[in-house]
Amino acid sequence: MFFRTLTAVNTASTAMSFEWPWQYNFPPFFTLQPNVDTRQKQLAAWCSLVLSYCRHHKLYTVDVMEAQESPVFNNKKIERKLSVEAIQVVFEELRKKGNLEWLDKNKSRCLVMWRRPEEWGKLIYQWVSKNGMNNTVFTLYELSNGDDTDGEEFHGLEDWMLQRSLQALQAEGKAEIITMDDGKGVKFF
Amino acid sequence: MHRRGVGAGAIAKKKLAEAKYKERGTVLAEDQIVQMSKQLETFKSNLEEFASKHKQEIRKNPQFRVQFQEMCATIGVDPLASGKGFWSEMLGVGDFYYELGVQIIEVCLALKHRNGGLITLDELHQRVLKGRGKYAQDVSQDDLVRAIKKLKVMGSGFGMIPVGGSYLVQSVPAELNMDHTVVLQLAEKKGYVTVSEIRGSLKWERERACHVLDHLLKEGLAWLDSQAGAEAQYWLPALFAELTSRDVTPEEANQMTP
Structure with missing residues (x-):
């Protein structure tokens, strides 16, 4: 399976340049603030930066050690970087908000969900309804990599995330996941 | 030869003269005051005439507004003192500064999470101008300072800190x-x-x-x-x-x- 990583983004040029928030060039943004209120604002800004950065580069899994060297947490221009401990604090904050899940006990790798599964499910269901394909069966591959979904936001969605979104739809009674000979499929209602 | 007035009669006479002088003096002073207030009245009515004549100019041109404000201040007229009355009705300046005050509060509130309630007068000026749009009356920093002073009087926690020839505006107490x-x-x-x-x-x-x-x-x-x-x-x-x-x-x- 192909995972894009945070550092790979460095070399991979993206069509639209990412717009950094003002805080990114504000040196103290990279020092965890001692004042509680200020720190809250700081963490909120960090969460939003991480999510929009991952969304912009379509990143789903993040390695904490690698993250430290990524441009998000390391602003070379002003020579400031967020420490591993501070990154952990930001990630923990994202976890509390439901946007992040740890992949291991040591908290070294995590899934970043810049859209939560329910939100993805909604997007997929909207596309299905718009195209009058309710009651049609799709393979998961067709949904995420088929020609029909080319240009849709969920095109290229990673398998685990796709499955989670479909599970969310299933829970709402809008879809049913079915096991087929060569993998999984889904029927929308 | 006359005798010099040294007796009791002379003293009484002198006292009387003094009282007369004093009386005369008071009358003179009163006259002066009457005259001065007449002058002031004329000046005031001229100022009013001037104001109504140049109403548009005062509303439109910030430099003109500063000078007009200064003229008013020298004779103790504050066109912003109340929402009603000749001045504000004639010029709409009361409304002008009231509106400006609201815009200042809006800008300060919107940026409070960034700056903790402290902003330079320059930045505030820029943002207020932007918020007012192209076609609104021009606003000078002097207008902002006046509007902030009014906000201060209202006990809204606004204050100004002189910094490097300009001000930092504080919107949080x-x-x-x-x-x-x-x-x-x-x-x-x-x-x-x-x-x-x-x-x-x-x-x-x-x-x-x-x-x-x-x-x-x-x-x-x-x-x-x-x-x-x-x-x-x-x-x-x-x-x-x-x-x-x-x-x-x-x-x-x-x-x-x-």
Whole structure:
């Protein structure tokens, strides 16, 4: 399976340049603030930066050690970087908000969900309804990599995330996941 | 030869004369006052005439407005003193500054999460102008200062701190004394300040400098940067030049209400 990583983004040029928030060039943004209120604002800004950065580069899994060297947490221009401990604090904050899940006990790798599964499910269901394909069966591959979904936001969605979104739809009674000979499929209602 | 008046009669006479002089003096003074108030009245009515004649100009041109305000001040007329009455009705200046006050509050509130309630008059000016749009009357910094003074009177916690020839406008009632003010003035050039800089320029003890900086952190006006080398820097978002031109993004607005 192909995972894009945070550092790979460095070399991979993206069509639209990412717009950094003002805080990114504000040196103290990279020092965890001692004042509680200020720190809250700081963490909120960090969460939003991480999510929009991952969304912009379509990143789903993040390695904490690698993250430290990524441009998000390391602003070379002003020579400031967020420490591993501070990154952990930001990630923990994202976890509390439901946007992040740890992949291991040591908290070294995590899934970043810049859209939560329910939100993805909604997007997929909207596309299905718009195209009058309710009651049609799709393979998961067709949904995420088929020609029909080319240009849709969920095109290229990673398998685990796709499955989670479909599970969310299933829970709402809008879809049913079915096991087929060569993998999984889904029927929308 | 006449005898010199040295008796009781002479004394009485002298007293009488003195009383007469005094009386005369009072009358004269009264005359003067009457005359002066007449003049003032004429001046006032001329000023009123002038105002009504140049109404458009006063509303449109900020420089003209400053001069008019100064003219009013010399004779003790405050066109902003009340919402009703000749001045505000004639000129609509009461409305003008009221409206400006509301716009100032709006800008300050929208940026409070960034700067902790402290903003330079320049930035405030820029943002108020932007918010008013192209076709609104022009507004000068002098107008802003007047409007802020009115807000101050209303007990809204607004205040102004003189800094480097301009002002920092404070929209949140943080307790700032002279020590804090001079440190802000010191930070104005670079956007940050350090303990050594304070000790160097103000000849303070270390404790006094630290105390002030801690207070600024506590009030949410300063941010700590501990990656600046040997010594920590205390940054003030209000004085962070790069921020001045940045609009509040929708994402940033969301962060305000977590």
